[in-house]
Amino acid sequence: MSEEGTEVAGGKHVVPEGVAVEELNGGKKKLSKKCPPALLTLLDHKDLLEIYDAMVEAVVAESNTRGTFGKWHDKEFDSIVDIYREDFAMKGVRVALCKRKSADGTRRWLEFIDIDMLGDTYVPQYDVANYSGQAIRTVFTKLEFPKGVAVEELKQYGNARTRLKEKIPAHVQDMMTKKDLMTEYQALVDHCAEAGVGKKFKSWNITKLKEVISAHADVFEKKGVSIFVSHKQEYVSHGQSGHTEYFRWIEFVDREAQPNYHPQRDAETKGEDCVIS
Known part of the structure; x- marks a missing residue:
């Protein structure tokens, strides 16, 4: 992708510098055992390692955050994140649970946003807590x-x-x-x-x-x-x-509410002569 930053969702989305990402693609064990290097650096710099560890421990301990077949439960997961949001914000970091759906499946990740670097210029467009209820339903997926x-x-x-x-x-x-x-x-x-x-x-x-x-x-x-x-x-x-x-x-x-938003399926960048996933 042409944008500078970190690719997420299988390369379908890019977050800018100043956003550390933890992809939720390995279940509770991976979440509790492995912290991405860029995120670890941010947490250490902001003196947030203890708060992060407490949040992860709470997510892992709560049985309702993940279903029997390994699917994350967004509402339950985000309710735990919400408990720690103010603690993160007091030290200059916003946290968002994000989800992107496509015909390839559903991808989830956490975004840790450095407020000192980005201020109000960045809004995570896939933040599950900020969905409007609007959706386009296709044959194979649901775009929110x-x-x-x-x-x-x-x-x-x-x-x-x-x-x-x-x-x-x-x-x-x-x-x-x-x-x-x-x-x-x-x-x-x-x-x-x-x-x-x-x-x-x-x-x-x-x-x-x-x-x-x-x-x-x-x-x-x-x-x-x-x-x-x-x-x-x-x-x-x-x-x-x-x-x-x-x-x-x-x-x-x-643009006041969504300063950095870009459409998932912008016709200017995705031609109609190809099947879009």
Whole structure:
């Protein structure tokens, strides 16, 4: 990946310098026995080794943090992390339990954020405690979105263009109202419905949608909102044959709440001629 920092989630995500990571891919035994070198350095520098050890010990001791088949339980795990968050924060470190889902599976990790280095300029976008409840459900996975990101799905079937113009999702409406962007939003929606489709079948065309988003990006940016068109495609096998399902959506990002957020499936970096995991 081109970003500088530490790769996590099998290389699908990068955290910047100033964030130490502990991936949760080896169960309780690995968590209790092995601390990554970069994290150990940060904890030692911040005099947090004792607090970290206590948190890990509590996670390991609590039976409900991990299921019978080895799956971490996010709510129970994060409830223990929450007990120690203030202790970490008092010494300049924020802690977040993060989770990213894809067709390849679910990846979890802990982020230890050096506040002295990053301040409020970094927000972990996969923080399970900061999810908004919005989700895009595909055939094989569920993509979840944090607070500060509003999502408008572009349905594949039915009269999608009419539905786009007639109904606004609650999270999008709240953000547009807060940022005084309702007029600009309506212009964007109208333009998507008119110019974001193919000539013959009038289905969504990702190349044209990117052009539409680009044409409107500046007016949203001036009011603190970034806009992206995202997509994912999945091949569904029927034995000797199959078909491809397409999922497309627009993301509105409040840069005050999500200063470093980048879409998981940004159409600018992921072409539609490949299957995206």
